[in-house]
Every structure is written in structure tokens, then in C-alpha cells.
Amino acid sequence: MIPVSCGEIADAVNGELVGVTPSAVVDGAVVIDSRAAGPGGLFVALPGENVDGHDYVGTATAAGVTAALTTRPVEGSPCIVVADPQAALGALARLLVSRLPDLTVIALTGSSGKTSTKDLIGQLIRSHGETVVPEGSFNNEIGHPLTALQATERTKYLVAEMGARHQGDIAYLAGITPPKIGLVLNVGTSHIGEFGTQDNIAVAKGELIEAVTAGGTAVLNADDHRVAAMRSRTPERVLTFGEAPEADIRAEGVKLDAEGQPAFTLRIGDFSGDIQLQFIGEHYVSNALAAAAVGSAVGMTPEQLADGLNAATRVSAARMELTERADGVTIINDAFNANPDSTRAALKALVAIGRSRGARTWAVLGEMLELGDASADEHDAIGRLVVRLDVNRLLVVGPGAKPIHLGASLEGSWGNESAYVDSIPEALELLRSELHAGDVVLVKSSKGSKLRSLADALIGEDVQ
Missing domain, CATH: 3.90.190.20 (Mur ligase, C-terminal domain)
Structure with missing residues (x-):
């Protein structure tokens, strides 16, 4: 992460410095696991159902962290005491992202396919600049800011996966990393027990489209009518993907090979290219088109997108x-x-x-x-x-x-x-x-x- 003083952190998170000077600098990793703590870092002591991070502040201090975000002073350890370490983590991430004006935030959400699509986007756009992509499924109020804090002055793209269990969750996450590009994959039935109806899920997912910054791009699934209708929720440019004839980035002639891997013709304007994905399942076609649409939004050519999709491989485990x-x-x-x-x-x-x-x-x-x-x-x-x-x-x-x-x-x-x-x-x-x-x-x-x-x-x- 970019270096920041403890005084600046305290101001951003409304914290009190205890045992640490305002000029002390955090320039290492921000972690929630004391085993990953290291010199110059910041340890966030999160309370949990079974484990309280405050019990490990001493371990993090011994590992060389500059300070710990805590709810109370811990004897012998430099602390920034706050009311809510989780909220403070989000505020810190927002501060540092605001100091990276050249950073392009690419945010995505959907009822399914988020992690696989996130992995695809990362593989496509890395050739265009240093990219931070979350590991696994780091898409909540803790994982999201931790991922954002990995960005540095060299980072060109930050890919942010956003999950939601309640109305307002995505709006909160988007507030930490305001997206230049916002992608909604689909509105399914995941978490319908929390939301009640698919229409309510659509309202929540659409918070991402409303958060797209001025001059940005909303990327929408033309094959999902609830997603396509989100066009009305932004004044910014809209780019669509899918198998529908009107989609800007579309697939034609989808078929599965002997290993269950999809092949199709990618069409972007006048461009036509053959794609053979190295993933199992027809649902990866939509994921691939979504990733290609994001790549197009950042300026990649159709030829580059086709080459990237054909070369992409599985990153996250336990997904087909x-x-x-x-x-x-x-x-x-x-x-x-x-x-x-x-x-x-x-x-x-x-x-x-x-x-x-x-x-x-x-x-x-x-x-x-x-x-x-x-x-x-x-x-x-x-x-x-x-x-x-x-x-x-x-x-x-x-x-x-x-x-x-x-x-x-x-x-x-x-x-x-x-x-x-x-x-x-x-x-x-x-x-x-x-x-x-x-x-x-x-x-x-x-x-x-x-x-x-x-x-x-x-x-x-x-x-x-």
C-alpha cells in the first residue's frame, strides 16, 4: 500500500493514538491475521464469534507492525483506538484510494459468476497495466478494503468484486472504491432468503450502476432483463454483452466440446473471432463476454480480447x-x-x-x-x-x-x-x-x- 502516517490514519478513521506517534509511518501490509503481520504494517484487530483479534495484537507488534487498529488500548503495543475496526478499515481504504487519481476501479457484482469473471478480467487486462485482483472471493466489508489497500502508485487497475446480503451493501463497498467501470453479471436467486424477491435483488445489484463515476462505463448483461433495465439507473455510457442480437459484445454459435468446454464466435462490431475457452460449462460464455466488455471499456482491441480469452485459464479453486x-x-x-x-x-x-x-x-x-x-x-x-x-x-x-x-x-x-x-x-x-x-x-x-x-x-x- 502507499505510505501513510498514523496521524493521517487516525484523522481518517476518527481514532485515538495510544503508544504511537502521529509521524510513525505505515508502509507495509494491512492484515487481519497476525501470522501475516510484518514490519511497517498495520494489524486490524477484528472481534469474532470464536476469536478476538485483540488477543493477537502482541504477536503482530512482535512481528514489527507500526500500529494496530483496536477498540481499546493494548499494553505494550502501539494502537489506533477506534469505535469499530471494520468500519475504520473501510475508511482507511477510501482514504488511500482517493490518493491514487490515476487508478481505474473496475467493480463487478452478480448473483453468480463473480469470482470466475473477476479472474478472467484480471488475466485480460494485466497486459495493459499493473492490476490488483482479489484472491478467492474477497467481496465483503472486510475482504474488499483489504484488496483495495494493496494498490500502489504503480497500480493502473483495481478489480473489485462486490457481494451483497442486504440493501445498501454494494453502495457501501462502492463508496470505498468508486468504480470507473461497473459490471452487473446477472440477477438470480442467490441470497433470495435475505432479499425476498429477485426484483429486490436487482435493486441491490443496481446500486453498483448508480455508483459509476462521471465519464465511466456501466457494463450490463443484455440476456438478463433485470440487468438490462439498469440502463436507466445511470447517465453514463452503457456497454452490453450477451447472446442477444443487440448486445455490443456477443457470442454466436455456442457449443461444448468433448470436455464440456465452450466454443463460440466472438462478435464486436465488424470483428469476428473464434473462441475456445479452457473452462468447463456453458455458463462461462457469459463470464467471458462480461470480461471482454470490461476489456473493451479500458481500450483493448477485439483482437487482443480474443487472444486473451483463448489463453485464459482457471485461477480460483473448486470452480468446475x-x-x-x-x-x-x-x-x-x-x-x-x-x-x-x-x-x-x-x-x-x-x-x-x-x-x-x-x-x-x-x-x-x-x-x-x-x-x-x-x-x-x-x-x-x-x-x-x-x-x-x-x-x-x-x-x-x-x-x-x-x-x-x-x-x-x-x-x-x-x-x-x-x-x-x-x-x-x-x-x-x-x-x-x-x-x-x-x-x-x-x-x-x-x-x-x-x-x-x-x-x-x-x-x-x-x-x-
């Missing part, structure tokens, strides 16, 4: 991550997160891969969280889709996901085509006993359902 085991079993790990839209896309990719190989397909599915009153119906619909797609075996894991099994049974699944188990150990035992060489296994659930541990276990072993 394909592993071929030595015994011939293929595991598709997509257990980082799940909602109805992404689960449908993953199932279609599973079927395409199985069909191309003549292989038996398994869908191992856990609960899709935060669907509220729609949860039972959405899970039931996924079970029915599994049967309609003719997936060979369905294994449903956990009580919250049981309506998937019930939906499959009501749709016509019989015998052992669909099975239900209460726990991950039971699922692993069943799979160990029934998988054989050539099988293709999709593991998909929300992060909180913890099926990633099941996928990791399957990847790490062979059938005996």
Missing part, C-alpha cells in the same frame, strides 16, 4: 475444477458455491462430458443455501432436472438438500439411480464402494454445506 484420477475416475469439483442457476449449468456440463466419453455420470449434490422460502421448490426442481438430463446416478448429501432426492424420485428416478445420505462420511463410503474406472463425478454445493471436503477426499484417493 476437473481432476483425472490415476484409476480413470474423473472428479469435477464445483463445491465452492452453488445456487440454482450455477447448479443447472454444472449439470449440463457433466452430461456433455459424460456423453462425449460414453461414461457413467454422477451428480453429488449438497444444499444450496440462503434460498429462503423458495428453498424446497428450488431443490426439488434440481432433482427433477437431474432425471430429465439423464444423469446416471444422483447422490444427495445432507438434510437441507433432501428435496433434490425427493424431486428426482417424483420425476421418475427408480432403484438406486438416486440415493440420499445424511452426512459426508456416508457419501464417501457409498462412492468408494460404487465408483469404477471411467465414471465422471460432479460435486456441487454451497460453501457452507462443506462438500468441498468430499471432493478433496475423492480427488486424493483411487478406487481400491
